[in-house]
Amino acid sequence: MTMIPHSKPAIGPDDIRVMTEVLRSGQVAQGPAVAQFERGMAAYLGLQGGVAVNSGTVAIELALRALGVGAGDNIILPSYVCSAPWLAVQRVGAQARIVDIDPETYNLDPQRVRKARTSRTRAVIVPHMFGLPADLTGLQSLGIPLIEDCAQTLGATEQGRSVGTVGILTVCSFYATKLLCTGEGGMVLSNDADLLERVRALREYDKAPSLDGAAFNCKMTDLQGAMGIAQLNRLGLFLDQRAALAALYRESLPAELFTLPAVPSGRTHSYYRFVVRLPKGLQSADEFTAYLSRVSHRGVQCRKPVFRPLHRYLELCDFPASDEADTSAVSLPIYPSLTEVEIKQAAQVLREELP
Numbered sequence: 547m548t549m550i551p552h553s554k555p556a557i558g559p560d561d562i563r564v565m566t567e568v569l570r571s572g573q574v575a576q577g578p579a580v581a582q583f584e585r586g587m588a589a590y591l592g593l594q595g596g597v598a599v600n601s602g603t604v605a606i607e608l609a610l611r612a613l614g615v616g617a618g619d620n621i622i623l624p625s626y627v628c629s630a631p632w633l634a635v636q637r638v639g640a641q642a643r644i645v646d647i648d649p650e651t652y653n654l655d656p657q658r659v660r661k662a663r664t665s666r667t668r669a670v671i672v673p674h675m676f677g678l679p680a681d682l683t684g685l686q687s688l689g690i691p692l693i694e695d696c697a698q699t700l701g702a703t704e705q706g707r708s709v710g711t712v713g714i715l716t717v718c719s720f721y722a723t724k725l726l727c728t729g730e731g732g733m734v735l736s737n738d739a740d741l742l743e744r745v746r747a748l749r750e751y752d753k754a755p756s757l758d759g760a761a762f763n764c765k766m767t768d769l770q771g772a773m774g775i776a777q778l779n780r781l782g783l784f785l786d787q788r789a790a791l792a793a794l795y796r797e798s799l800p801a802e803l804f805t806l807p808a809v810p811s812g813r814t815h816s817y818y819r820f821v822v823r824l825p826k827g828l829q830s831a832d833e834f835t836a837y838l839s840r841v842s843h844r845g846v847q848c849r850k851p852v853f854r855p856l857h858r859y860l861e862l863c864d865f866p867a868s869d870e871a872d873t874s875a876v877s878l879p880i881y882p883s884l885t886e887v888e889i890k891q892a893a894q895v896l897r898e899e900l901p
């Protein structure tokens with residue numbers, strides 16, 4: 547039996563060629579390829595510039611530092627997300643205020659953000675989850691600076707605006723499973739030249755104006771930069787392939803059994819993940835785990851889309867939408883090289899293993 551993996555990077559001959567060229571050049575550390583990748587990402591989003599770093603987590607931390615966020619400040623973020631944004635807030639010495647999500651979209655709920663804000667709220671970290679833009683219009687109306695976290699979403703739009711173009715700062719991740727991958731990597735992008743300059747000074751120790759300890763070494767290498775450019779050239783193709791695969795899943799999975807991903811009007815989806823909800827009968831933790839294991843034994847690797855919601859780590863209560871997502875949402879395999887036959891096979895196994 548061949549296993550259908552949950553994620554697979556789209557690595558092609560172009561990636562191998564450009565990385566080989568970098569190796570041959572001898573310029574492997576941060577250099578012209580990183581600078582070109584930064585310009586390419588900024589042009590893709592229509593922003594003034596970008597600063598490449600070695601991970602999405604670091605990109606969030608440097609974005610917060612550039613805004614001068616520190617002790618006494620608080621930052622709002624959703625519970626239903628990986629721990630990276632929470633850890634970045636901790637590292638700059640600020641307090642994270644965790645809020646519940648909108649159950650339909652898995653994204654931040656602006657009403658809950660409004661209730662959580664205090665006079666010390668400096669920004670909201672807005673992860674666009676699984677490829678679907680958050681309600682940027684609703685969040686913007688609150689008047690709090692937004693840091694858009696595009697680790698999972700590029701190329702999708704909300705009210706005609708691309709994700710990553712609305713916040714004061716935007717962060718990306720180029721981890722191996724992401725829409726655009728450089729193995730590890732991240733970027734901070736903005737239209738604000740001063741903020742970008744501050745991020746640049748923090749990424750490299752001898753570029754910092756002082757020895758205050760915030761500057762570090764979190765540079766991207768030219769090997770990654772070159773791969774980033776090659777991937778960016780194919781990003782449109784990758785997104786088209788993902789959209790076609792998502793449409794196939796929608797045809798192959800009965801909507802009366804699986805709740806398919808919502809796409810509210812005015813938004814488009816880039817299908818970083820194809821997340822479905824299981825029927826009510828499977829939503830006890832044991833049933834859910836047993837189902838995932840049965841499906842996996844039949845060669846289809848599915849995952850919980852968020853390893854553990856933040857409020858569970860923090861032992862906080864009253865996050866009903868995150869709790870429900872945690873026990874009913876399943877992420878199915880989706881990546882450019884997935885085939886129609888594999889989608890049909892995955893859909894069949896998912897149906898057959900329902901109790």
Ligand SMILES: Cc1ncc(COP(=O)(O)O)c(C=O)c1O
Pocket residue numbers: 601602603604627628630631673674695697698718719720721730731732
């Ligand atoms: C929404 C979100 N933000 C930030 C990160 C952190 O990115 P990285 O793994 O590159 O540090 C991730 C994880 O990949 C993520 O999903």
